[in-house]
Amino acid sequence: MIIKRDPLNFQSYLEDSSNLKGGHARYVVIPQNAPEISSVLKDANSKKTPVTISGAGTGQAGARIAFGGLVLSTEKLNAIKDIKKFDEGGYAVLEPGVLIKDLKEACGKKGLFYTYDPTEQTAFVGGTIATNASGARSFRYGSTRQCVKALKVILADGAILSLRRGGIKAKGRLLEFEVNQKHYKINLPTYKMPRTKNSAGYYAEDNMDIVDLFIGQEGTLGVIVEAELKLLEKPKEFFTCFAFFPEEHFAWNFAQDAYNANPLSLEYLDNNCIKLLQRMYHNVPGQTKAAILFEDEIRESENAIIEKWEKLLSKHGVSLDNTWVAMNEKTHREFLDKRHYIGEQMGEMAKRSGFTKVHTDLAVPKEKLPEMLQFYKDNLSKSNLEYFIFGHIGDAHLHVNMIPSGKKEYNKARELELEFVKKSVALGGTVSAEHGIGKTKREFLKLLYGEKGIREMFAVKKALDPNLILGRGNIFHLL
Numbered sequence: 001m002i003i004k005r006d007p008l009n010f011q012s013y014l015e016d017s018s019n020l021k022g023g024h025a026r027y028v029v030i031p032q033n034a035p036e037i038s039s040v041l042k043d044a045n046s047k048k049t050p051v052t053i054s055g056a057g058t059g060q061a062g063a064r065i066a067f068g069g070l071v072l073s074t075e076k077l078n079a080i081k082d083i084k085k086f087d088e089g090g091y092a093v094l095e096p097g098v099l100i101k102d103l104k105e106a107c108g109k110k111g112l113f114y115t116y117d118p119t120e121q122t123a124f125v126g127g128t129i130a131t132n133a134s135g136a137r138s139f140r141y142g143s144t145r146q147c148v149k150a151l152k153v154i155l156a157d158g159a160i161l162s163l164r165r166g167g168i169k170a171k172g173r174l175l176e177f178e179v180n181q182k183h184y185k186i187n188l189p190t191y192k193m194p195r196t197k198n199s200a201g202y203y204a205e206d207n208m209d210i211v212d213l214f215i216g217q218e219g220t221l222g223v224i225v226e227a228e229l230k231l232l233e234k235p236k237e238f239f240t241c242f243a244f245f246p247e248e249h250f251a252w253n254f255a256q257d258a259y260n261a262n263p264l265s266l267e268y269l270d271n272n273c274i275k276l277l278q279r280m281y282h283n284v285p286g287q288t289k290a291a292i293l294f295e296d297e298i299r300e301s302e303n304a305i306i307e308k309w310e311k312l313l314s315k316h317g318v319s320l321d322n323t324w325v326a327m328n329e330k331t332h333r334e335f336l337d338k339r340h341y342i343g344e345q346m347g348e349m350a351k352r353s354g355f356t357k358v359h360t361d362l363a364v365p366k367e368k369l370p371e372m373l374q375f376y377k378d379n380l381s382k383s384n385l386e387y388f389i390f391g392h393i394g395d396a397h398l399h400v401n402m403i404p405s406g407k408k409e410y411n412k413a414r415e416l417e418l419e420f421v422k423k424s425v426a427l428g429g430t431v432s433a434e435h436g437i438g439k440t441k442r443e444f445l446k447l448l449y450g451e452k453g454i455r456e457m458f459a460v461k462k463a464l465d466p467n468l469i470l471g472r473g474n475i476f477h478l479l
């Protein structure tokens with residue numbers, strides 16, 4: 001096991017994509033295997049030392065940033081143990097430190113397909129499970145949760161739990177199980193989760209599977225040391241299209257119609273994103289006010305699919321001369337890179353401005369999206385803030401990124417963020433659809449589930465981690 005004790009050598013473990021500042025730790029441990037993790041936890045638990053689990057650090061909510069105690073990095077647990085193919089689909093068994101892009105590559109070689117497709121491919125599998133990450137293709141396939149078949153988790157006291165879907169289920173909201181002759185009886189939260197994509201707080205549902213409790217727990221309930229993930233057969237060919245719209249609301253209306261056409265993904269870029277893109281890529285059509293990048297699968301013929309989308313695009317004012325279509329893997333990748341460029345630029349711009357970017361991760365029920373978008377536009381256009389709206393319009397899940405240039409703008413952006421969160425909750429949406437709550441969105445959770453919901457979640461945490469050592473400061477105000 002490697003231990004880094006010199007803060008100069010572990011500064012990078014105290015950062016992620018949120019720009020949250022001030023992280024500190026006594027030291028960083030880098031175990032090689034699950035038994036080493038178990039003994040680190042046993043020791044930390046006996047001394048009540050906080051442990052922050054670190055994945056790849058691409059998180060957007062400051063969740064892997066420690067404020068005291070030790071950091072436990074999963075980077076050395078990076079083996080893909082098995083990939084099996086059946087007639088239809090297959091599965092992969094792997095450790096948490098495997099990069100998403102490596103998993104995808106390994107699956108591709110066997111003709112298989114891992115459906116989770118974030119714009120950031122350098123996340124660890126463990127991090128994506130711990131945040132219930134999703135991304136563009138969740139429109140067709142759902143979030144990470146839908147891919148997890150089994151998990152191995154180490155609890156705060158070092159006990160190892162092997163969990164397979166269907167093995168342990170709650171009775172109503174009561175979850176009972178045994179590990180190492182210790183009996184756990186846990187009352188699950190009684191709240192109703194929003195009917196959108198959701199990564200806010202603990203999963204809780206009548207008769208739920210215990211596996212679901214450990215997905216989206218943000219390193220507060222246990223260390224995920226192994227996962228079995230569902231794979232699908234690789235789609236024969238992708239049809240990827242970048243459609244450029246003369247007005248933003250034409251793109252909003254197109255998205256509402258496109259839901260029924262069942263693409264793999266539907267990604268939106270607003271007018272300000274287009275301007276950013278045009279500075280980097282000079283071939284982006286001049287009169288564009290918004291764009292939608294979407295992927296579909298070619299099942300029958302190319303002609304059939306072109307005809308299907310051509311009709312829909314023309315209906316919403318898109319000139320086909322100005323539409324880009326990728327019919328091969330290389331161009332497909334180039335289109336996705338353009339979309340990724342926008343996400344990356346948000347972090348870069350915030351770094352340059354010296355202020356933390358303020359960004360939302362809200363999803364609302366699909367039929368409420370036009371109302372939510374209009375609310376964003378009305379408030380942002382009055383604010384004088386530099387802002388960008390983009391993301392997973394297929395799931396009615398758009399990120400609003402505000403880049404403050406001074407303290408006053410930062411405060412204004414935080415005020416607007418709160419207004420957006422309240423509006424989302426009022427429309428039946430969530431306060432975090434894929435990034436999690438971490439340390440930057442804790443106050444929003446109360447708006448979603450109320451004081452009672454937080455208390456109920458905390459009781460779950462206390463039952464599994466009585467000394468409160470894991471993921472201090474994530475989800476709950478516990479520093």
Ligand SMILES: Cc1cc2nc3c(=O)[nH]c(=O)nc-3n(C[C@H](O)[C@H](O)[C@H](O)COP(=O)(O)OP(=O)(O)OC[C@H]3O[C@@H](n4cnc5c(N)ncnc54)[C@H](O)[C@@H]3O)c2cc1C
Pocket residue numbers: 016017052053054055056057058059060063064074096117118119120122123124125126127128129130131132133134135136218219220222223224225343344434435471474
């Ligand atoms: C440009 C960009 C684009 C992005 N696009 C998307 C997107 O499309 N969809 C999306 O969902 N997210 C996206 N993200 C956010 C980020 O990639 C995800 O949140 C990802 O799941 C984080 O994984 P990580 O390995 O980097 O985790 P980290 O940031 O290291 O940690 C995140 C949380 O997981 C916990 N954790 C990590 N490993 C384990 C483990 N083994 N056991 C228990 N807990 C653990 C940590 O303690 C922490 O609470 C994007 C980020 C960037 C920078």
